[in-house]
Amino acid sequence: MDQRPGGKISTPSRAEILRYSAAQCAGQSAEKRIADGNRRQSGNCIVTKRPPTPTPETQPYWDGAKVGELRLQRCADCGDAYSPPRPFCPACHSRDVRWFKASGRATLYSYVINHRPRADWPRQPHSIAIVELAEGPRLVSNIVGIPQTPADLKIDMPLQVVFEKLSDDIYLPVFAPAAPSVTVDNP
Incomplete structure (x- = not known):
């Protein structure tokens, strides 16, 4: 979640997450990306698949x-x-x-x-x-x-x-x- 203009809180869309993740991988070697754990192919970049993060409710x-x-x-x-x-x-x-x-x-x-x-x-x-x-x-x-x-x-x-x-x-x-x-x- 992030703070949007006007004080609204919103959850980023899937497209925003993938763009951000792809930007994070830019410049990393394939060996580094593969060595970092579970991966998913997204365009020309491999992005991380993270396990769920428990919340107080879950x-x-x-x-x-x-x-x-x-x-x-x-x-x-x-x-x-x-x-x-x-x-x-x-x-x-x-x-x-x-x-x-x-x-x-x-x-x-x-x-x-x-x-x-x-x-x-x-x-x-x-x-x-x-x-x-x-x-x-x-x-x-x-x-x-x-x-x-x-x-x-x-x-x-x-x-x-x-x-x-x-x-x-x-x-x-x-x-x-x-x-x-x-x-x-x-x-």
């Missing part, structure tokens, strides 16, 4: 992910579970919200397969999915641990959260096919 979410828990918020007044984190309930606008550990179970609601990801992306192609959590909210995530084909990615398939390490402090929830449940018939 810190419990990231703390949970770091210890292998998917944490959501639930309204104490109406009982609605929701994501992304915010200081009020999106259903009834109550500020009496609480964090809880979600089950991590989900189903595949929708997806697209990205066949032209960034050159440094470890999974090519990869899915960009909307998963519906057992608790109700839907999240945008990735599906891992399965071939990224329409034959393998089935709508309503059961999924389980797993966590991908982005940095020492940030673990990203992604989803893998859930292990089939075992039933035992007693004679």
